[in-house]
Amino acid sequence: xxxxxxxxxxxxxxxxxxxxxxxxxxxxxxxxxxxxxxxxxxxxxxxxxxxxxxxxxxxxxxxxxxxxxxxxxxxxxxxxxxxxxxxxxxxxxxxxxxxxxxxxxxxxxxxxxxxxxxxxxxxxxxxxxxxxxxxxxxxxxxx
Numbered sequence: 001x002x003x004x005x006x007x008x009x010x011x012x013x014x015x016x017x018x019x020x021x022x023x024x025x026x027x028x029x030x031x032x033x034x035x036x037x038x039x040x041x042x043x044x045x046x047x048x049x050x051x052x053x054x055x056x057x058x059x060x061x062x063x064x065x066x067x068x069x070x071x072x073x074x075x076x077x078x079x080x081x082x083x084x085x086x087x088x089x090x091x092x093x094x095x096x097x098x099x100x101x102x103x104x105x106x107x108x109x110x111x112x113x114x115x116x117x118x119x120x121x122x123x124x125x126x127x128x129x130x131x132x133x134x135x136x137x138x139x140x141x142x143x
Contacts, residue, residue, distance in 0.1 A: 030093035054124035061117035
């Protein structure tokens, strides 16, 4: 599995080019490293944490920032299997985060407290997918 931990410049530019004044929902698919990989010199670099433990630190430290910008976890589920798609993609965390608008998401990722928290995510994640979606009415049928 290729490492997709942080957005590439072109991907972030495409995100920022979209309408920023409407609600957004971010589909998160996250696969953990077996062992967290903190940068040398970080206080937890030699702590022997698992990726799951490092991600729990990320949730603890980024949660207040998510709250401050008006975001929330809309849905969370436990991955079981892939029916259609690459068979080598398995996920440890699957959830949808909702933000009042893209400004809120951008405020979160540039917040100084979030920037301190994201080191835990970077240490924890082997690969991930972060997919911006526009909310739509839920209904009983496709299409």
